[in-house]
Amino acid sequence: TSAQPATPKPLYLCSPFVEAALVKGNFKTIVMQPKYTDIMEWVAVNIFEFYQNLNQFYGVLAECCTQQSCPAMSAGPQYVPSRIPRGYFLTQNPRLNYTWINQDRKSVQLPAPTYIDYVMTWVQNLLDDENAFPTKSGRDFPSNFPSTVKHVYRQLLRVFAHLYHAHYPQILHLRSEPHFNSLFAHFLAFGKEYELLDVKDIKGQSGAVVGVGALWERWKEMGILEQ
Amino acid sequence: QSSSAKSPDYVYFDRTTAGFSDDAVPRAKTAQLKLEHFYKLAVDAAIERNTRRVELERKLAGDPGMSEDRKQRQLQQLGKRESAFLRLRRTKLGLDDFRTVKVIGKGAFGEVRVVQKTDTGKIYAMKTLKKEEMLKKDQLAHVRAERDVLAESNSPWVVQLYYSFQDPAYLYLIMEFLPGGDLMTMLIKYDTFSEDVTRFYIAECVLAIEAVHKLGFIHRDIKPDNILIDKDGHIKLSDFGLSTGFHKQHDSAYYARLLDSANGAQSPTSAARNSVAVNAIHLTMSSKDQIATWKANRRKLAYSTVGTPDYIAPEIFLQKGYGNECDWWSLGAIMFECLVGYPPFCSESTHDTYTKIIHFQQYLMFPDDVHLSREAEDLIRRLITSQDRRLVVDQIKHHPFFYGVNWNAIRQIDAPFIPRLKSITDTSYFPTDELEQVPEEPVGGDSAGANKDLAFLGYTFKRFQISSNAF
Numbered sequence: 022t023s024a025q026p027a028t029p030k031p032l033y034l035c036s037p038f039v040e041a042a043l044v045k046g047n048f049k050t051i052v053m054q055p056k057y058t059d060i061m062e063w064v065a066v067n068i069f070e071f072y073q074n075l076n077q078f079y080g081v082l083a084e085c086c087t088q089q090s091c092p093a094m095s096a097g098p099q100y101v102p103s104r105i106p107r108g109y110f111l112t113q114n115p116r117l118n119y120t121w122i123n124q125d126r127k128s129v130q131l132p133a134p135t136y137i138d139y140v141m142t143w144v145q146n147l148l149d150d151e152n153a154f155p156t157k158s159g160r161d162f163p164s165n166f167p168s169t170v171k172h173v174y175r176q177l178l179r180v181f182a183h184l185y186h187a188h189y190p191q192i193l194h195l196r197s198e199p200h201f202n203s204l205f206a207h208f209l210a211f212g213k214e215y216e217l218l219d220v221k222d223i224k225g226q227s228g229a230v231v232g233v234g235a236l237w238e239r240w241k242e243m244g245i246l247e248q
Numbered sequence: 249q250s251s252s253a254k255s256p257d258y259v260y261f262d263r264t265t266a267g268f269s270d271d272a273v274p275r276a277k278t279a280q281l282k283l284e285h286f287y288k289l290a291v292d293a294a295i296e297r298n299t300r301r302v303e304l305e306r307k308l309a310g311d312p313g314m315s316e317d318r319k320q321r322q323l324q325q326l327g328k329r330e331s332a333f334l335r336l337r338r339t340k341l342g343l344d345d346f347r348t349v350k351v352i353g354k355g356a357f358g359e360v361r362v363v364q365k366t367d368t369g370k371i372y373a374m375k376t377l378k379k380e381e382m383l384k385k386d387q388l389a390h391v392r393a394e395r396d397v398l399a400e401s402n403s404p405w406v407v408q409l410y411y412s413f414q415d416p417a418y419l420y421l422i423m424e425f426l427p428g429g430d431l432m433t434m435l436i437k438y439d440t441f442s443e444d445v446t447r448f449y450i451a452e453c454v455l456a457i458e459a460v461h462k463l464g465f466i467h468r469d470i471k472p473d474n475i476l477i478d479k480d481g482h483i484k485l486s487d488f489g490l491s492t493g494f495h496k497q498h499d500s501a502y503y504a505r506l507l508d509s510a511n512g513a514q515s516p517t518s519a520a521r522n523s524v525a526v527n528a529i530h531l532t533m534s535s536k537d538q539i540a541t542w543k544a545n546r547r548k549l550a551y552s553t554v555g556t557p558d559y560i561a562p563e564i565f566l567q568k569g570y571g572n573e574c575d576w577w578s579l580g581a582i583m584f585e586c587l588v589g590y591p592p593f594c595s596e597s598t599h600d601t602y603t604k605i606i607h608f609q610q611y612l613m614f615p616d617d618v619h620l621s622r623e624a625e626d627l628i629r630r631l632i633t634s635q636d637r638r639l640v641v642d643q644i645k646h647h648p649f650f651y652g653v654n655w656n657a658i659r660q661i662d663a664p665f666i667p668r669l670k671s672i673t674d675t676s677y678f679p680t681d682e683l684e685q686v687p688e689e690p691v692g693g694d695s696a697g698a699n700k701d702l703a704f705l706g707y708t709f710k711r712f713q714i715s716s717n718a719f
């Protein structure tokens with residue numbers, strides 16, 4: 022249609038995969054805070070379960086996510102929307118790479134498997150930490166719980182973003198796309214509801230739509246997620 | 249390029265599992281199934297939670313006498329319970345979350361203890377099951393499947409299971425503690441019951457078995473040790489996904505072998521143990537001796553992995569196929585024992601018992617020295633009979649023996665024996681002094697200590713009781 026160098030659209034934005042879903046209907050039913058319950062408990066259990074479920078899928082895909090295949094924790098090339106509906110073109114700054122803050126508070130580039138391993142270990146330790154995520158009767162949540170949760174959410178979002186960007190074909194080979202899509206859509210709906218989702222994280226430079234950010238927009242268009 | 253595609257960005261993708269490791273596909277499948285299960289539970293939980301809330305709101309709205317303040321407090325209370333329930337979903341439990349109060353029972357694969365959850369102080373019964381033993385007997389699959397479904401029952405007739413966890417060596421089941429002991433212990437103590445007392449227990453058993461059948465289960469191994477007594481003296485059936493009914497020994501093949509051996513082709517073990525005497529005892533039927541031996545061994549039998557076959561219907565070991573009517577046979581045998589003092593086919597050896605059960609027409613005998621009403625004997629004969637003649641639940645309920653029983657309210661009436669309990673941890677209804685070899689604290693499979701687990705996810709955290717003090 023055009024002479025411009027169009028990159029192929031990511032598979033997760035293409036039909037029929039973009040509409041593949043295990044869970045149909047409005048996520049509100051399972052996202053809304055149940056009346057009279059403690060919001061901390063509600064958020065805590067959901068974060069806990071997102072982690073468990075994502076970890077389960079990462080466990081399957083880990084063999085495909087290696088130092089060689091993924092030397093950087095990338096969430097994809099950045100696209101700017103063109104005039105052509107649903108067509109996206111590569112821009113100058115091609116990758117959205119996440120950096121990890123190391124012990125010296127330095128921002129470092131890590132291979133994706135290392136990065137994800139850090140994230141998953143860190144989250145697991147937090148979830149097992151009675152001070153951060155109390156489970157014993159009578160124990161209260163710490164005052165910094167909301168900010169902890171925000172951090173956890175952000176890192177899990179990056180893992181999702183990387184899997185979509187780098188491993189979606191493998192998800193398709195394993196016929197897991199309805200499951201993975203629903204888990205992610207649920208995750209986004211939850212993040213939106215509790216203000217954990219930072220749009221910056223899934224968009225590249227201002228105005229550009231990056232990787233799963235485009236998916237998010239697309240799902241909103243399609244009514245899978247709320248506007 | 250394809251113009252027939254549904255949408256302009258429709259793509260075809262050739263799926264292949266070629267590049268993956270051998271276990272990637274099964275692992276992916278597992279992840280998918282788990283996620284499906286997860287969402288099914290999430291939706292169910294949302295619906296149930298909603299129902300609880302709406303019910304309470306409706307109840308409060310319909311109570312003009314209650315102050316607004318109190319109504320608000322009740323709603324807040326519900327919120328607290330719901331929140332605690334949410335917390336439970338994140339809670340990994342291990343052995344060190346419980347403290348043993350007392351060992352109260354021994355089963356085929358482990359022991360039963362009264363325990364206290366250390367943070368809440370709540371009391372439960374904890375059953376330990378040695379995985380290795382269960383694997384030997386092919387039990388684990390059964391445990392899983394049966395329990396998953398049973399856990400969904402809210403029946404007052406089934407012992408409630410709250411959660412389970414495991415370490416490398418053991419499975420632990422945390423269930424409600426029924427302080428009244430079991431029917432076996434009661435029968436050992438009282439020998440026989442009057443017809444009125446028998447009517448009460450058997451009628452409750454009828455409803456309990458019916459409830460189990462309605463859940464789509466066949467118990468197959470109903471016996472007095474599995475009939476537990478709650479604090480008010482009413483009965484509940486103990487968790488039966490785990491009952492000896494599913495042990496390998498009760499397989500039809502196992503029975504076939506035993507029966508063969510009874511017909512002359514002696515198996516080495518029975519030859520070594522009983523030699524020629526087997527047939528002699530079998531033929532003379534000097535019942536008094538047999539009964540005495542049987543009674544003396546009753547509890548030992550209950551503790552053995554083989555279990556007692558006394559209450560099992562003949563069709564179960566005749567490889568003929570069976571349905572839930574086999575449980576009504578067991579009930580007949582229990583009723584016989586309640587009135588007569590021993591089960592109808594008790595013998596000195598288990599395989600004599602099998603033989604007698606198979607030839608029940610010859611061996612079902614009512615002793616002269618015990619008086620039974622016509623109705624009682626008639627009901628027993630209509631339960632201990634061939635599959636096609638056996639009464640079905642509605643016929644049982646209408647049998648003259650149950651004349652006067654109010655089937656809808658039996659759980660609300662006063663039970664004949666109401667346990668007298670000094671405290672919530674009173675274990676005087678259990679034969680605790682006979683359980684000396686059992687370690688006070690469970691050993692645990694991992695000496696390093698807490699190996700906590702979210703075992704049996706989906707099953708584990710499903711218990712929510714609106715009224716209860718669970719957790």
Ligand SMILES: Nc1ncnc2c1ncn2[C@@H]1O[C@H](COP(=O)(O)OP(=O)(O)OP(=O)(O)O)[C@@H](O)[C@H]1O
Pocket residue numbers: 352353354355356357358360373407423424425426427429430473474476486487488490491492493550555678
């Ligand atoms: N929830 C409970 N509350 C009180 N006592 C219990 C409870 N569960 C079991 N017991 C006691 O422990 C004894 C053994 O338990 P149970 O019969 O469940 O174990 P088991 O013998 O391994 O099972 P099975 O009968 O299936 O072989 C029971 O007869 C009963 O006295």
